[in-house]
Amino acid sequence: MKSFKYIAVLILYSFMLVLDFFFVLITVVLAFDKNDTNAADGAQVGAVVMCTVLSAILIFITLKIRSYSKKLDELKYNAPKRFNKLNNNNDDERPDEPIWTLDGQNQTELKPNFEIKYKSAEGEVTVRKVFVKDFDGKMLEAYCFLRDDDRTFYVPRIIECVDLATGEVLSNDKGDLRWYFNERFKKDFKPSDMFEYDEWVKMSFSSCTPFVDDIGGFDVDDYFVVKIATYKDGVVSGKFHCGKVYSSMYDGFYMTLSGDDGRSYNVEPNKVISVEGVDDIVKYINDKYLSSNECKARRLQKECESEISVLVYLCRADGSSLNEKKRTVICNYLRNTGRECTTEILAIVARRISVDTSEFKKIVNVFSKSVDPSKKPLFLAAANEIVGGKEKAKPFSLAGLQYIESKIKV
Numbered sequence: 001m002k003s004f005k006y007i008a009v010l011i012l013y014s015f016m017l018v019l020d021f022f023f024v025l026i027t028v029v030l031a032f033d034k035n036d037t038n039a040a041d042g043a044q045v046g047a048v049v050m051c052t053v054l055s056a057i058l059i060f061i062t063l064k065i066r067s068y069s070k071k072l073d074e075l076k077y078n079a080p081k082r083f084n085k086l087n088n089n090n091d092d093e094r095p096d097e098p099i100w101t102l103d104g105q106n107q108t109e110l111k112p113n114f115e116i117k118y119k120s121a122e123g124e125v126t127v128r129k130v131f132v133k134d135f136d137g138k139m140l141e142a143y144c145f146l147r148d149d150d151r152t153f154y155v156p157r158i159i160e161c162v163d164l165a166t167g168e169v170l171s172n173d174k175g176d177l178r179w180y181f182n183e184r185f186k187k188d189f190k191p192s193d194m195f196e197y198d199e200w201v202k203m204s205f206s207s208c209t210p211f212v213d214d215i216g217g218f219d220v221d222d223y224f225v226v227k228i229a230t231y232k233d234g235v236v237s238g239k240f241h242c243g244k245v246y247s248s249m250y251d252g253f254y255m256t257l258s259g260d261d262g263r264s265y266n267v268e269p270n271k272v273i274s275v276e277g278v279d280d281i282v283k284y285i286n287d288k289y290l291s292s293n294e295c296k297a298r299r300l301q302k303e304c305e306s307e308i309s310v311l312v313y314l315c316r317a318d319g320s321s322l323n324e325k326k327r328t329v330i331c332n333y334l335r336n337t338g339r340e341c342t343t344e345i346l347a348i349v350a351r352r353i354s355v356d357t358s359e360f361k362k363i364v365n366v367f368s369k370s371v372d373p374s375k376k377p378l379f380l381a382a383a384n385e386i387v388g389g390k391e392k393a394k395p396f397s398l399a400g401l402q403y404i405e406s407k408i409k410v
Helices: 004-032 038-077 173-184 197-201 281-290 293-316 324-336 343-351 357-370 373-387 395-407
Strands: 099-101 107-109 114-119 125-135 139-144 149-154 158-163 169-171 218-230 234-248 252-259 264-267 272-275
Touching: 004 038, 125 173, 158 173, 169 173, 218 252, 218 264, 218 281, 218 293, 234 264, 272 281, 281 293, 293 324, 293 343, 293 357, 293 373, 293 395, 324 343, 324 373, 357 395, 373 395
Parallel strands: none
Antiparallel strands: 099 107, 114 125, 114 158, 125 139, 139 149, 158 169, 218 234, 218 272, 234 252, 252 264
């Protein structure tokens, strides 16, 4: 049954509608009534103006009454937007939690559902009991019992939160509270709705062994059935082709994944939740990398880049190419000095080497002072074989060989 106040407002509204109609009708009649004298015309104009003004005032009052009646109807039947504390002068009868009323309407109890330790933008830390109404991905909309008013709380500033219904104590490490409220309020926010990208990069969804080396640019070229956490789409599952592993600008690595359905993602290893048949995706890639020619080429180049650079320079000195025969000569020298090498591995190293004449001389000078004496004959023999001997050597190759022999003496 509707309240007395609501019924009274409806009656007043109906009465004002009748009054409005009456004055508008009088104004219309006076405006179109014809008089024969000028004096009567003047009185008629005055009456029309007065009735018009009265009609406008009455219509304005009627609209205000209508607006008020709508507000009462909304408060009666819809979810409230504002709560007023019910005054109770009998302290002994006051319950543990405050009782609230909706603008004098039916009473209802509003109890806090969370207790939060909150740090404001100014650095002030307070403990508050709140009734959380909604979550928008980053902010909580809540009634604050400490401030006795509606408030919004930026979730990253919540230090700790207690769910008063369960007693569960929740910390805010790695954005845990945003995940919690997303599930608690049955939202479907994606990580991009809740986190800045810099925050997202630091999050881990699985523990991974570290990569053994700077393997950025390594070809994995394998297929996986994976479940991954993505910034824009949330959790994604499916079969993907893993192309390469690249170095990340965030001091880590990411894998390129592409699906047959056109989906593609760049995913950090710690965002890989699971891989079918693989316990640790990083260990899998590490093992594959360690057995690859790419890894062996990098390690070979790191170990003996100087002597390889000198021999590769001789191969190219007169515009010649590093053909299979010359690669075999260099490989034989490296194997004879205890290095693991194949022509395929050497080809990878050679592609990364570009040495001009001035650099060649600098490298020879440094290498001549550090080379193991037992390796000198082997190195000079390899250099002679590459140029085809002094009799057959072309001008630049011969000049290079003579410079080497002048610095590295047996």
